[in-house]
Amino acid sequence: MPKLKTESHSEYLHRIMKPISNSICAAKWYNATIWLGSGHTASCHHTPMHEISIEALRKNPKQLHNTPEKKASRQEMLDGKRPSECDYCWRIEDLSEEHVSDRVYKTEIYTDAEVKALPKIGADNNIDLKTLEIAFDRNCNFACSYCGPSFSSKWGQDITANGYYQNLVSDGATVFQQDGKWAALYKNSANNPYIHAFWKWWPELRTSLQELRITGGEPMLSQDFWKFMESLANDFPEQLRLAVNSNLGARRELVDRLISVSHGLKEFDFYTSCEAVGEQAEYIRDGLDYELFCENIEHVLRNGNIRVFNVMMTINSLCLFSLTDFLDQVLEWKQKFGGQKLVFSTNILSLPKFMSPTFLPSDLLHGCREELLRWLEKNQMNENISVWEHNCLNRLVEYIKKQAELRRCASTTRSYEHDFKSFYTQYDERRGKSLSNTFPMLADWYNSLELIEPEQSPTPPTAPKTIP
Numbered sequence: 001m002p003k004l005k006t007e008s009h010s011e012y013l014h015r016i017m018k019p020i021s022n023s024i025c026a027a028k029w030y031n032a033t034i035w036l037g038s039g040h041t042a043s044c045h046h047t048p049m050h051e052i053s054i055e056a057l058r059k060n061p062k063q064l065h066n067t068p069e070k071k072a073s074r075q076e077m078l079d080g081k082r083p084s085e086c087d088y089c090w091r092i093e094d095l096s097e098e099h100v101s102d103r104v105y106k107t108e109i110y111t112d113a114e115v116k117a118l119p120k121i122g123a124d125n126n127i128d129l130k131t132l133e134i135a136f137d138r139n140c141n142f143a144c145s146y147c148g149p150s151f152s153s154k155w156g157q158d159i160t161a162n163g164y165y166q167n168l169v170s171d172g173a174t175v176f177q178q179d180g181k182w183a184a185l186y187k188n189s190a191n192n193p194y195i196h197a198f199w200k201w202w203p204e205l206r207t208s209l210q211e212l213r214i215t216g217g218e219p220m221l222s223q224d225f226w227k228f229m230e231s232l233a234n235d236f237p238e239q240l241r242l243a244v245n246s247n248l249g250a251r252r253e254l255v256d257r258l259i260s261v262s263h264g265l266k267e268f269d270f271y272t273s274c275e276a277v278g279e280q281a282e283y284i285r286d287g288l289d290y291e292l293f294c295e296n297i298e299h300v301l302r303n304g305n306i307r308v309f310n311v312m313m314t315i316n317s318l319c320l321f322s323l324t325d326f327l328d329q330v331l332e333w334k335q336k337f338g339g340q341k342l343v344f345s346t347n348i349l350s351l352p353k354f355m356s357p358t359f360l361p362s363d364l365l366h367g368c369r370e371e372l373l374r375w376l377e378k379n380q381m382n383e384n385i386s387v388w389e390h391n392c393l394n395r396l397v398e399y400i401k402k403q404a405e406l407r408r409c410a411s412t413t414r415s416y417e418h419d420f421k422s423f424y425t426q427y428d429e430r431r432g433k434s435l436s437n438t439f440p441m442l443a444d445w446y447n448s449l450e451l452i453e454p455e456q457s458p459t460p461p462t463a464p465k466t467i468p
């Protein structure tokens with residue numbers, strides 16, 4: 001059985017994980033994200049993606065997940081070393097002993113026996129997955145600022161129409177300097193070797209999978225998604241929980257089609273994303289109609305056969321100015337539909353670094369942290385907020401504090417400030433938006449930022465290996 005109901009996350013860490021090693025994470029074995037459109041995979045949404053070898057797939061479709069890169073990281077974990085790709089977790093753990101990282105949350109969902117078996121399974125075994133997030137293609141109706149052309153066809157259209165974003169110099173900014181065509185190599189999925197491998201693996205995979213989450217792009221815009229949903233409706237694996245990750249900005253008839261499919265599924269979870277309100281949310285997530293989004297959430301919760309509805313917040317610098325308003329909205333939904341039916345989580349954006357909340361000026365960051373602390377204090381007794389949700393917010397507060405205290409070297413700060421100004425100037429021009437008008441609290445600082453002299457247009461890089 002997974003983590004005991006009576007024990008804390010930290011007690012679980014000491015009881016089950018530490019005896020195996022100081023860096024073990026079951027996600028490296030049992031969990032994966034796989035992008036079938038581009039043939040890439042990652043262990044979870046914090047680790048960089050890497051390419052899947054078509055040659056290896058010909059021998060064994062399980063190579064969609066069991067890549068040499070993951071096997072090397074597994075060995076490091078078994079040896080008690082920290083794989084560098086899992087930096088997100090190490091940074092949280094290094095804040096202080098009391099903060100548990102996602103490797104605990106992502107391990108405790110499996111049974112004790114499954115976790116204890118990891119050393120015996122070893123690093124090299126081609127194992128079947130228990131939890132999988134899969135994207136059939138990058139079709140999307142949104143082009144969110146922190147996403148990019150590799151994950152959104154709408155973003156690709158921006159690049160095709162207006163060219164690469166120019167004059168960006170910091171880590172992760174290259175995602176805006178390519179058109180993402182590498183992620184949509186196969187116009188027809190019948191020719192896509194990754195989709196072929198998936199279907200070849202499926203008869204076995206369907207028996208091991210406990211949870212399958214379908215993401216995109218926007219999955220409701222993918223023909224392969226609907227094909228897959230139809231195949232499942234006819235032959236749904238007994239133990240499987242299905243989840244769909246949607247931006248909830250699609251046409252109402254598509255949302256209704258999914259609602260109708262949900263009634264034929266045994267266990268169905270819904271995921272969506274937002275982290276701010278009103279026009280600030282619409283600025284961050286280009287394509288979003290905030291009012292329609294809120295209406296769609298209520299429509300799905302009222303009419304769908306939903307086990308749990310998850311609201312994921314990607315914590316970037318701009319969302320901090322209405323994050324607590326959005327949390328209030330989430331509490332309203334919890335009140336209406338049930339605290340355990342609608343849950344939320346926070347993920348701190350790490351790339352591109354200039355969008356990370358940690359590079360705002362210290363006084364602004366301090367103000368946002370104070371606001372979040374006040375919100376937490378006001379809602380500390382709210383029984384609709386789970387321990388896990390409290391933990392997510394508390395570690396965000398701590399993270400902001402640590403980052404605001406950190407003295408960064410002047411040249412690094414300069415490059416992030418430069419990219420902040422350079423990117424949002426171009427984003428505003430292309431998308432008909434205005435950062436200064438939408439975020440007046442940032443206007444003085446933003447307008448004072450000076451650009452480094454533009455260099456020559458960057459050469460388009462090859463496929464970026466980072467997930468926004």
Ligand code: SF4
Binds near residue numbers: 028044
């Ligand atoms: S980033 Fe954390 S949760 Fe993800 S695979 Fe690495 S250790 Fe596990």
